[in-house]
């Protein structure tokens with residue numbers, strides 16, 4: 001494996017010593033300094049290796065109970081948090097908003113106060129409202145982990161994406177990462193932009209004008225509106241689906257026209273960045289972000305490696321926040 005020890009990355013990005021890498025919650029990448037990001041990536045690497053060798057402390061979080069509050073649907077994040085918790089010996093409660101007393105008129109805040117009073121050791125929350133995990137963290141006593149809120153942040157996705165890039169490319173510094181798609185509404189794009197720029201990568205975004213916000217969440221990001229202009233020189237190309245659930249109107253003429261202009265094909269990659277590796281946080285909408293041949297190309301596609309790296313990443317986060 002060509003993993004470059006994250007100590008090297010930390011040394012490369014900062015000469016500061018004695019940086020506090022402790023944290024109470026994980027609410028967003030924007031709350032983290034490079035030392036904290038590095039500590040999480042280091043621990044992710046520890047668990048990735050441990051999962052391969054079968055040798056880790058499987059009772060590290062014994063007697064801990066983790067409450068999952070997913071107000072929005074999820075396949076990857078919810079399931080991998082549960083597997084990560086169980087790999088460390090914790091127990092998980094999957095609270096379901098659709099069978100809860102929200103249907104009887106109980107408010108979000110009363111729901112949080114009620115669940116908070118039950119004494120879980122950590123909460124993982126996904127919510128469509130901007131900053132909902134921050135509000136929850138102000139009301140409960142235990143660590144809160146953001147499993148994705150609105151278009152704001154999805155910190156564990158950015159961490160697992162960063163770890164996947166490090167595994168494949170040896171580090172983040174000076175890597176050119178190009179993100180294509182719905183930049184305006186994507187929390188994954190936002191958290192990735194913040195993390196990658198903090199860690200010394202060069203970040204570009206490519207999108208139609210309608211999906212490109214004027215203000216991006218991190219500095220020094222180059223904006224492009226065509227693959228032809230934005231792709232050359234990319235080491236990693238990450239596609240992002242259209243976040244229709246967060247759009248208040250149609251922002252592209254049609255899926256076909258979007259794919260014709262922004263869809264990744266083998267021919268486009270061969271022409272503009274033949275050595276680039278392709279990532280997508282999922283869910284992948286077939287026929288929109290990339291053609292099937294690209295998604296399934298074992299030489300190029302890191303999609304299932306991203307999914308697999310969700311487990312050690314979330315083990316690392318739970319370990320950092322919960323073990324005493």
Ligand code: CP
Pocket residue numbers: 073074075076077078148154157281282283
């Ligand atoms: N990437 C991601 O957040 O996927 P899920 O919505 O399936 O959790």
